[in-house]
Amino acid sequence: MKNLIIIGAGGCGREVLQCAEDINEKMIANEGSKKWNIKGFLDDNLNALEGKTCSISIIGSIDGYTIVSDDVFVCAIGDSRLRQAIIEKMKSKGAIFTNIIHPSAIIASSCKIGSEQIIYPFVLISDNAVIGDGCIINMYSSIAHDSILGDYCTISAHCDITGECTLGQRVFMGTTSNIVPGCKIGSDVYICAGATVMTKVRNGLKVLGNPAKIVKF
Amino acid sequence: MKNLIIIGAGGCGREVLQCAEDINEKMIANEGSKKWNIKGFLDDNLNALEGKTCSISIIGSIDGYTIVSDDVFVCAIGDSRLRQAIIEKMKSKGAIFTNIIHPSAIIASSCKIGSEQIIYPFVLISDNAVIGDGCIINMYSSIAHDSILGDYCTISAHCDITGECTLGQRVFMGTTSNIVPGCKIGSDVYICAGATVMTKVRNGLKVLGNPAKIVKF
């Protein structure tokens, strides 16, 4: 059995822990044994769990940890750029990453899903969608038919990427934001919470409101 | 066993195929045999599946297809008016339609659901709601207690029709739009993505924003 190590012991990390425990529980029910031995968190703040109810502990800092065989990793850090940097550095040191996909998520059989993913409860990824590496897709968010997400996108809860949209790399979508069919969104775009995007958005822009308009950072 | 034929091989049609496959899979798990033999798509664009991963193919055009016994149909065309025309024409030629209701949808036992429906994953239809014929209700959308939908409404994903609302025929709701309790919406109303409707809307109008205001087409 592999040892699962969660990078980041903040809110996202603890939510990923719950997902991993739900996956283990389902595997026990279906197959009689759990999927992973959940080994602990890595976090540079060794006090990150202070005051929190949590079934596992922090076993080291990110840079300080020595990878052993049977370790698999997931990077539960919400910031796209930081997540990408950590995943790339850890992979260069030999780390193997796994996807965390909650059992309640629905993923069409025709999708292509990259590696290093975190897919929360009640997510739906629909027909012929393509998801790059290192994305986080939070609860209730949906990617409809034929849409394409680049690497390291961070999709908050209750978002809807409707049909035939294209998103670049490291796009952030705030809670309950949505993109109408066929829109093209560049890389490093920041879509504010609740925004409804009805037009093309170029690289590096931030958009807010309904219909979403460009705002300065 | 009936043959299921999906009219429309676009994004909606392929999403309906996934729903039908999920229904088949659940029937096999529960009862040992699938519900339908999924025969294929009808589409006037015989190249509609080009470049797509898909387990079935297009078996003919809509008008060109000869109905045989054991055929049942579902019309997976997002445009309300076109869907109505095709369903009415096919029925006049003897076609029998079936409802596609994803196993993850929750439907209260007191609801009245019409025929020729498509109900996506994670939909919730609540107490004493009434749904007309030929509606499409996309993923995560909810119709709360006592609300009434007319025929051929098209409800996108993440919409909320709250309690005691009334919608006419062929209403379109864009993604994540919502209607506050008790609102009356006429027929052929177009509610833009992300709109929050707080007032009555008369037949044929288009509304946008939060609170939703009338806009010209």
Add this chain to the structure above:
Amino acid sequence: MKNLIIIGAGGCGREVLQCAEDINEKMIANEGSKKWNIKGFLDDNLNALEGKTCSISIIGSIDGYTIVSDDVFVCAIGDSRLRQAIIEKMKSKGAIFTNIIHPSAIIASSCKIGSEQIIYPFVLISDNAVIGDGCIINMYSSIAHDSILGDYCTISAHCDITGECTLGQRVFMGTTSNIVPGCKIGSDVYICAGATVMTKVRNGLKVLGNPAKIVKF
């Protein structure tokens, strides 16, 4: 077996009845017997079910009902202040309340959930969240990691309380409204449907729009 009595035979009450029936059905499937004998509604309007399809009836008014042993109650009244008053009065007369939590809801093992709750289908309450007493959390609504809800909050459908938010008592959130991470919301705040709250909101205020702004009642 306890007798379940639902206070309020309006839309919310009938939705709670459906939840209770779903809980019973799941208990029968898993353990061979239902959880409650669902005894009926209490409502001061004895005609509240007129014209509705409903499997149970109104067995008395709220004040007129004489509590018997084995009765447990749930208060399905959407107005926070009225719900609090009825729960407090009934408890002073010896009533024992139960939580209604739909089987499709996902609740992290680290959460603290108060008493007298109603938790609808597809709700998600995430890591280390704390929910006070007497809250109603409607379908698809989510409370993310570390957020705190005071007593008697009323959360409509499709809401997102993101991570590390704090809500006071009797907060109302309209459908599809949401609060960005870390926001502090006072008591008796009214968040209109579709609002995106990006700032602190003091006690007793009403906010509307995206970004949400203060409006007069």
